[in-house]
Amino acid sequence: MGTARLDTTDEPCGGILPSQAIERLIADGAIALDRPAAADQVQPASLDLRLGTKVHRVRASFLPGAGRTVAERLEEFTLHTIDITAGAVLETGCVYIAPLMERLALPAEVAAATNPKSSTGRLDVFTRVIADGARSFDQIPAGYAGPLFAEISPRTFPVLARPGSRLSQLRLRRGEPRLSDAELVALQQRARLVDDDAADVRGGVAVTVDLLGDGRGLVGWRAKRHTGVVDVDRPGAHDVSDFWEPIHAGRSGLVLDPGQFYILASREAVQVPPDHAAEMTPFDPLVGEFRVHYAGFFDPGFGHAEGRGAGARAVLEVRSHEVPFILEHGQTVGRLVYERMLERPRTLYGELATSNYQGQGLKLSKHFRAP
Template identity: 35%
Template structure:
């Protein structure tokens, strides 16, 4: 029987060696995805666009007003840019891909979308057998940024079939694989009172477990250099402390929060944050979405999950309270477990994540004033 699902790191490596993925670097492989690297070819553009079927981005640029952008210069706030990605693709006829921003992009309010040759959809390498180049649309929303060639702002996950859970599968896997925890308690399907009955899990907002429950972006003109690892929190954010009743969020502002629940992703599954619908309110709760196999699993399966960081922007003035529905995830099958699980990676900034966590460009364990 043919195995179906998402491709693992070893399977991505095979595609690289066979020439299905060109210019990819080994260090950019993840347990269930591949980081995409920016080149030195960039343009300032009037707005973001989509190609028609069969239309190359390079050809479309000939009719779209654009200006060459030297990466020695800053990426200004609220200006759209287009950067060619280094990787090229000649995917097997049964393999397709979807992209998501990386955590560092999402947590710094940098909006990125992948445009693929001939694909009139964002963040999609479809249909199966995609061949062509990728470009990255970049727009810094809260502060100007500095990028260098080789920086990774987005990632791609590959599939040979859609294996996202339906509600029945979720009910079984939830307990068998210990997918959801709260304060060392394994959550079963009967305890989940708010659900969409579509195979997804709705997670809630944590405003009570720690003194600092979130961060609000200051929206400064200070430059954020993605290559640094020594920023102070107060350079770009201010902490939000545990409220007595609720928090007031401003329309259009940008916040970092955490889920109340801890998510555990076993080796044979992958996970993704997906959009909440309008019944939950006028807000967006995430910009980075992929959660790799092994997240919160522990080195040998002893893990009891790990909370997820939320990147939240309300589109109206919003009052939020502890345990309010705030985000949504879906699980899907891996074709095979990855060679290296997320919790066995040594270079991740988020292995000890508990509560809201800013990006890897900020110093860990800071005491806020």
């Protein structure tokens, strides 16, 4: 497999590759696919990654380390291998490693990062991508050539997966696309990234939690334990009441119980302009010992008028660590980091039939029927 060079306009500050550049890399063989790409696999600024035909149940999470391959480490750590051709249930509390259908031969100037898809995060399926020689999860160095593997660990619901199931997504970067604080201030003034004129944009746009809720006082959902299986490939197939219990506004905030998983929403309406992409920081120990986001990518056009959105809430996938923690309305829970696109994507988020979360408020994953 040859190494492709990117045919894009020179951008000294760098940027995120749009859908048309990802398609060129696929055509050139820099992204190789075991099966032809699905019609909606390429998103405005990311590529969905698909499970292969097998998953390995392993003793524990691991990184291969410099000079070692994931396949070599699997020989050490695999307990048993599961053929998922006909579908297989991945159990809670277990760690699985799945070879992916996509492999890379990146140009020397292009690096990649991965994250769970939005629907994966909202199911509390902890998913990270590993590359050969990796010393960190979800980070793929510029010029990497080799296979990709997904680490999968369902935390709350057992899930049914099969070849082609998409739990993770990959984003490609050239150079340094992240905006400085000064650039972010200017973009907020020009494009109104969040509907708060006093928003704090130091180190990213501050996102706060909504604990007032809608007209019924609904502020979120708490996951039930010991439920049935969620089929990750069947949108709208499951009853909300079988998996979730509603949370309503209280007088003294919301006490996060360690070990419980919550779906909440941001107080602010968020938007991503067509020539930018965004990512939510998953955990900030300075604001509390809890995690607010597994799936961190926001595609160009999310919540934006040109993508037929009028602002959209950021859904927060919340889990407290070790100790109970009290969340209060308007408390800062994370930050949105904005990055430049190398080019405007051919299609924006919201213009795709699979844009399940455009214009969203408080919303569970696409697998559940609207309550």
